[in-house]
Amino acid sequence: MFLTIRRTFREAIQNFIRNGWLSIATVSILILSLYVLSVFFVVTSTANSIMKDVQGKVNISIYFKPDVSEQTIAEVKADLEGFNEVQSVRYVSKEQALEDFKKNNASEPIILQSLDEIGGNPLLASLVVKAGDPTRYQAISDHINQAAFFSEISRINYGKNKEIIDRLNSIVATIKKIGTSLGILFAAISLLITFNAVRITIYTHKQEIEIMRLVGASNYFIRMPFIFEGVIYGVMGTVFSMLILFISVRFVTPYVSSAIPSSNLVEFYFNNFGILLGGQAALGVFLGVIGSLIAMRKYLKV
Amino acid sequence: MIKFDSVSKVYKGDFPALEDINLEIHEGEFVSVVGQSGSGKSTLLKLIYAEEMATSGEVYFNSSLLNNLSRRKLPYHRRNIGMIFQDFKLLPRKTVFENVAYALEVAGIPDEEIQENVQQILDIVSMGEKMKKYPNQLSGGEQQKVAIARALVHAPMVIIADEPTGNLDPVTSLEIVQLLMRINELGTTVVLASHDKDIVDKVNRRVLVLDNGKIIVDCAKGKYKAS
Known part of the structure; x- marks a missing residue:
């Protein structure tokens, strides 16, 4: 059992590396969606904390x-x-x-x-x-x-702040709406892209899968690499998205801090590192695995 | 070991590929199945490795019935058989070593054993030097040797070879057949399908002649006889 998991996982890594461009394209899209989602998370959270700050004065x-x-x-x-x-x-x-x-x-x-x-x-x-x-x-x-x-x-x-609050309220509500719909849109796109990547892999591997079956590979042994491939997409996407997020936060913080003195995005990034990482990893792996599963259901009849 | 009991195979909406086949193959035999294209050679072999199921009649392997083999049990059945094909069927993204090792990996053999056995078998087919090459870096004959190594590495009871020399020049073909004969001498049953007269004559063992899905000749020691 453990041996099979190790072998199928190694198989997945091999597929990932030997598929080169397809893997890069898939991971890029995943990075993009995770990045967009986490940027909106950071923006809404910051806006919310500013709101609270101002609201205390009303x-x-x-x-x-x-x-x-x-x-x-x-x-x-x-x-x-x-x-x-x-x-x-x-x-x-x-x-x-x-x-x-x-x-x-x-x-x-x-x-x-x-x-x-x-x-x-x-x-x-x-x-x-x-x-x-x-x-x-x-x-x-x-x-x-x-x-x-x-x-x-x-x-x-x-309170003199009432008008500001009303405006802030509506801004935050708009950000949330845009963030949610963009997030859903990008999640759907990455799901499709992963699905497509695995579909192409299955398609190009069609003959190989046939050979594997002839040599006596069980369904499990043939399928696991594709699922692990989805997991790898998710993990890679998360790692790079976190990295890019950190870089952009570092870059943007001086400008934001001069406009809103009470905010510190870098601090926010590290305070919420666990949530950001965990959330992205969960979503990334979920999207990768679901994409693989759908593609397998449709194209891998073993 | 392999037994066909009044077996017929009809592909959907087509004429019968095999008709009323009665056949028994014993352990250690070297059986050459000959006949023209479309005579049913490949279908006969496919019934043995359960790629196809008989339409009527019964196929036994090691006294177990293959007719209703479940998809779950199919991989285990395949691990009793080594297969060689005209188009080699090597995995293009794997090296020579990985191709051969794959047949052991799927069966859950420990790594050290795989390392050892693969090395050994590749030396036997004299491909030990090219272990790290990919199939597209090899000649046809070399690829077929790797395929033979893969078919042998898990010590199967039967080797099934479907036109193994179909894509090879006469000299290489001879080399491949000699390899098969050596394997047979070591005790492994071999079922060879071929329409190459020279090859079958060279083997000079039991010959089955198929014509239009029927066995028309079955002689214990013989040469290729065109129908």
Whole structure:
């Protein structure tokens, strides 16, 4: 059993090498599809992490009229916290707001001076609301607009990042769509190419397969090399795709980092090395073996 | 060892290739099957190595019936037989050594044994020097010698040779036949199909003459007789 596996595997390697150009062409296509898929994986993951970064900075601030009591605000806070879409609500008192304001404008003596001239505290108490899912801010603001405490509110400030988030959201969704469809397309192409390579191998080996049978080779002994050939395609495709991916990541990182400081693609590559390698190897070998199996079913009647 | 019991073979939608063949071949015999093209020589041999199945009647090999040999058991049957063909049927992508070794590899023989046996058998057919060559680098006679080495290497009970000299010049043909005769002297049964009168006369052993799918002559020690 072990002997047969070793021999048929060696046979597959021999076929792979002695088939030269056909093997190179097949592996190239496989490299291309695995590469495209992993590039999209890297791009979507990076976009997602940027999204998360930005999303953390989005919130809704609700400013209350000056005469609203802390008691009422606490009730509103409790009400909002009970709302499903809300992740957290933070209370900022008038005094806190004043302190923050002073701190933020410490370097602007004129502003501080005018504040002193007004006397008292002109700032309003507020609640800072964060949503669990940034696409749900609309629901939260609808809820506030219809709430009983609406009359107590002076004004509502939607985070300035909302527009950016909406745009990012749609960009990521588009990337995902394009990535998935291109990925499926390329996977289908590599499946066809592997199928074709093995089909041609079977075709050119037709006479050889006949001879093998005459010499007393079992079906198993004749078939295994073709399956292993598929495995070799997958492994070779993965190795080269990982290599090219590394090179392109290295090349692109300086440009991306200058545009988006929070990203580091090389680091991402190494942090996700296992996922990238494992995923590609699994997919590559799967495509190679399935291609071989289909070709054998169709053309290798033993 | 090989027995045909009222065997007929009809290819689909065609006239009978073999009709009512009764034949017994014993261990150690050298049987020459002669006859014109289309007389049924190849079909007779194909029935022995189970490439074709009899339409009616029974074919026995070593007292087991071949008629309903399953595809799974076919490889094991083939390993009892060594085959030689007019077109050599060597694997073009394998070297001389690999071609001969393949017959042992499929049978699961250990590597050391393969190494040894292949070397030995190639020396016997005097191809030891050209072990690393590919078939297309050899002459026809040399290729046939490699094919004979492959047919012999697993020590089969029977060698079946279908027009082994068909593509060779007379001198090389003689060499090949002498090789077959030596193999037979060592105890292996040989079934040779040929329409070459000189070859069959040279062997001078049992001759079967086929004509239109029927055995018309079966003499224990004889020469080629045209029908």
